[in-house]
Amino acid sequence: MSTSSLVDLDSLEATILIDNDLDPMSPVPADTVEVTGLMRTLATSSPHDIHDRGDAHKELQMEDICCAAHGLSILVTATKDNKQHTILFDAGPEGDAWERNVKRLRPDLAAVEVVQLSHWHRDHSGGLQRAIEMITAAKKEANGTSSAPATIIDLHPDRPDYRGMAIGHNIISLQADPTFEELEAAGGVVQKHADAHTILDDFFFISGEIPRRTAYEHGLKGGMRFDAEEKDWFSDEGIADERFLMCRLKDKGIVMFTACSHAGVVNCAQHAVDSLDGEVPLHAIVGGFHLATSEASQMESTVRDLKRLDPAVILPGHCSGWRAKFAIERQMPGAMVPCSVGMRIKF
Secondary structure (H helix, E strand, O other): OOOOOOOOOOOOEEEEEEEEOOOOOOOOOOOEEEOOOOOHHHHHHOOOEEEOOOOOEEOOOOHOOOOOOOOOOOEEEEEEEEEEEEEOOOOOOOHHHHHHHHHOOOOOOHHHHEEEEEOOHHHOOOOHHHHHHHHHHHHHHHHOOOOOOEEEEEEEOOOOOEEEEEOOOEEEEOOOOHHHHHHHHEEEEEOOOOOOOOEEOOOOEOOOOOOOOOOOHHHHHHHEEEEEEOOEEEEEOOOOOOOOEEEEOOOEEEEEEOOOOOOOHHHHHHHHHOOOOOOOOEEEEEEEEEOOOOOHHHHHHHHHHHHHHHOOEEEEEEOOHHHHHHHHHHHHHEEEEOOOOOOOOEE
């Protein structure tokens, strides 16, 4: 699908609602992104006023700091002229974690128009029902009515009965992802898309299946899926339903959000560039690179080819792992920004 209709955005902001990592203290490199939500911002913007401690007028409470969880959820807001659109990219592993961090970050949930699930894995889908319920409640409160504008849930139609992993001779099942019916019961309007498409006035592009081109990105080793009709498990290392989210930012280029990069982060990034015919530079890659358990040779090849793609900013999070972050920083000094839960990022 051509993405020629994808508009040049005036501004783009992302809030990391769920991620494996928490680091509210480290500054980001200069000339990368603008970040709020770090400790200094939390302290100066604290809602807790005090009047009995001399010159201190604010109290920083530990309950205001987000908590890490194994998964990913990013709230993305894009602006063009006087129009703004907001999408939720994944919802983390479970509802309690999502609700806890949202209550601490206090984003405008009523602004969320679409929720995109990147792929059917519980660490990305587990919080969907709670997220939809809270978004719907926020819209009702904002409208002052008992009804709310629809929240579209953009899903790949191929939902496995269960996913799991082979560890040695054992198969370990993950929890089931929410069903289409459960998501509609939570208040969402399910739309199923296997193919690439743009949404929200062409502000956002959601990929279809990501082409596998590199020789070293092999999918999820040991990935399995259970077929309830066959009553058996089958190899599912490709995770073919994974889809990335991307935008085009004026004067900067492509900003791509990738959840786990089971297709390979280089394959994802190259496909994003190719989707715009190679005419728009790659500005930023955000999300999970799934390199935490990779062999050293794959990591070296990945970082080499990321460097060739020359993004201005790389924000590895979730399943990327500390070794990948170290390798990126070593090979591309000044471009790596840790993707920490609680960060509000302006590109």
